[in-house]
Amino acid sequence: MLTPQLLGFAAFGLVPILQTMWLSLQQINPYTGDSRYVGIANYRRFATDPGMPEVLRTTGIYVAGITVLGLSLALALAVLVNHRLPGIQVFRTIFFLPALVTLAAWTLVWRFVLQPQGLLDQISGAVGLGSPDWLNTKGLALASVIVLQVLKGVGINMVILLAALQAVPTDLKEAAYVEGASRRRIFWHVTLPSISPQVFMVGVLLLVGSFQVFEQILLLTGGGPGRSTTVLSYYVYQQAFQYSDQGYASALATILFLLIMLLTAIVWLSRRRLVFYESK
């Protein structure tokens, strides 16, 4: 019964990773596809690639931005909608909607908002902020990509955290309240520790998932202006399919893979420090 899954996973999941690593040691002719073993030349090129510091810095800002903003916003929204108010279900649905929109479509929606003479242009003009060219200004373009990605995914994480919040026993909070603790203290010292396993999990998913960026960049900024929105995964695509250098792209893909594995391992090992478990 496992055979189909295992065979398929081996053929299209595991072997391609190893193939990527193997290809990273080759120089590949873009016209014939023939490859020639060149040892670690592609990795040496990585170390000296003049564009690399900016790509790595952009990737770092992007990953940190998505994780921190995504987690805080999801938590804030979960707390906001965790109330039995009339119409609250409508708001939960609204915050969830972007999760249903195809990422390509969601990106186009935001391009319409951000492009010159778009929605944001008119709002910032109306409040006297002038009209910055959101997609062609270095910091703003990266911030725009982060914001659109955070809004896209926040609904799912809100639902996860909302479920966790609703499972926190009321008598626990009640007891703290009777003892005279303020609502803020109750949130930080009772509620948050109780839901820390889910918060941790959402954080890990955001962190690992944030390395996977593609159509947002392709359709919104094309990696620019300059290289200011070129994250590592998009750089892999550019090298492989725009500059037709599959060998170098494979080396970058291998580095991306190892980077994610390393981060996942670090986060996983540190979970005991970050998560409060009731037992043990």
Next chain:
Amino acid sequence: MKASSAVERRSAAATAARYVALVACAVVFLGPLAWLLSMSLRTAAAALGRQWIPNPVRWANYAVVFSFQPFANQLLNSAYIMALVCLGTLVVSSLAGFALARINFPGRGAILILVLSSLFIPAETTIIPLYRDVIALHWTDTHIPLILFPICGTVGVVGTFVMRQAFLTLPQEVIEAARVDGASWPRILIRIALPMVRPSLAAVVVLTALSSWNQYLQPLVFLRSRQHFTVPLGLSQYSDQYTGPMYNIQAAATTLSILPVIAIFLLAQRQFIAGLTEGSVKA
């Protein structure tokens, strides 16, 4: 009702403040979508600009979506690819999930870890060898890889995990009793186990369908002709070679790609949320 307990009781002012915050957030989420809808009904000349209420309202834009390039084909392509990926994933993940949950055999734990580790692999890390495979197998510009790869890849893995969790909750006695009666494993799976985990099957379908509908990198790299494109790729084809981007038509196409999913969501909200959260919570 527990909600009226002391710690959760709030003043009218606090409730009002909460509504203000909720409405402010809702505006941020809905504003861009409203803007999209508005753009999709404007004339080409007014596509950019401040015309919130289109004047005149150009319903004809939605016809141009289909006449300018084969958008109908692209909708069909996306739909049938999605259906086949769902079907394949259901079969493969039920089998593997059942095996991982129910049958004792050596190496079970190791296989589970191996399978789960694929969750952390971004598509970009394997796209180059997969692209070379597609060329070697003469699958370029066909839908075969778009159906096969997800079933075998991340989507199938998440499905397997959701199904494994579901099968773990089945009472052991039911399975044991069937074993004693001499039922084979496949028979137990089809006749006894699957009917008991219907909600999880629905969750897998939702998760798989959305993921397939969303695919971008692989179709972009594997497909060549507009007739074979999927919807996400088709959305960026609305550009006239003389007059440039057709923003109003593109907005109409984008609206058309969003509406069916939202409509299905409103009909089956519970399954949707279960599917999306199970996929991420339990993974």
